[in-house]
Amino acid sequence: MTQGLPFNPKRRQLLIGGAAAAAAGTAGMLLPGVARAAAAEYPERPITFICPWPVGGTADQSMRALCQVASGILKQSIVVENRAGASGMIGTKALARANPDGYTIGQIPISVTRFSQLGMLQLDPRTELTYLARTSGQTFGIAVPTNSRFKTLQDVVAAAKASPGRITYAHAGIGGATHVGMEQFALAAGVKFNAIAYKGGASALQDVLAGQVDLLADSSSWAPHVEAGKLRLLSTWGEQRATRFKDTPTLKELGYNVVVEAPNGIGAPKGLPAAVERKLRDAFRAAVASTEFHNVAARLDAPVMYLDGPDYKKYVATVYDQETQLIQKLRLKELLQQG
Incomplete structure (x- = not known):
C-alpha cells in the first residue's frame, strides 16, 4: 500500500498561486484578440457626426460631403447633427462630453484654441480631444x-x-x-x-x-x-x-498684413480606442483624397489642407500659442465682456 505525500500548506499555496497566474496570463493573451475583434467589427451601428454650425453654411456642406464618402468606406451611415451656437462651441462641448467609443465624432473648429483661453470652452484642446484629420481651409x-x-x-x-x-x-x-x-x-x-x-x-x-x-x-x-x-x-x-x-485683391495686397484661412478639422472625444481611431483616420484620409470631396471643396473655394491626426494635433498646439498673443493684441476678453 502506497502512502500519500505529507501535506504541505506552503506547497498548496504555491500551486494555487501558480494556477492563478497561469489563468491570468492566458486571459491577458486573449484580451488583445478580443480588442482586435471588437475593432474589426466597428462600426456596427450608425455614427453621429456633430457639426457645430447651422445647416447650409460652407462648413456644413464640406462636412456633409466628407461624411458621405467616409460612410461608404466604413460601410455604415454617418448621421450629421447640427448643434450651432456660441461660435461653434456648443457643438464642440457636446463632442467633448460624448462617449469615446467612435460612435460620436464631429468637426472641431480651429477656434477651440482661442475660446478655451477666453473661458468659453472648459477644456484644453491640446490634450482633451482626439484629432482624426485636418481637412480643408476656407476662403474668407x-x-x-x-x-x-x-x-x-x-x-x-x-x-x-x-x-x-x-x-x-x-x-x-x-x-x-x-x-x-x-x-x-x-x-x-x-x-x-x-x-x-x-x-x-x-x-x-x-x-x-x-x-x-x-x-x-x-x-x-x-x-x-x-x-x-x-x-x-x-x-x-x-x-x-x-x-x-482672381480679380479680387487680398487684404495683404491692399496693404493690410492679415491672413485668415481657419482650416476645418475632424475629431472625437478623448480616450478613443486606438484601433477605432486608426480606422476613422484611414476612412477620412481616403474621404479627403476622394474626387467627390475635391469637387465640393472647389465649389466652396475651400483649399484642401489635409493633415493626419497626429500632425493635426501638433498644428493645434502651434495655433494655440499664436492665439495667446492675438487675444492680448485684440483685447478679445474685453470685447466678449462687452458682448
Missing part, C-alpha cells in the same frame, strides 16, 4: 450688396475713418474667425466697425442681402451671390487670390 472675404455705396475696400476704410463705429458688418459669432479676422483688419486699417453677431454665416448672409447690415464677413457663402450679381466681393483674406475670384 468681405462682400457688400451690389447697390452698396462701397465700390472698393478703400471706400469702406475712408467711410469708417470719417464715421467711427457707424459701418456695420455681419459675422458668424463673437471670437470666431470672421469676427476676429475683421477686427484684425480694422486694427491694421486704423478704423472701428460695428460688429453684428449671428449664429452662423447663413443668417448673416441673409441680412446683408436684405440690406440690413452694410458688410458681410464670411467664408465663401457669398460666392454664388457674387457670381449671380447680387453681391460685390471687396477683398479675400488668404495668402493668394481665390481661384474663382
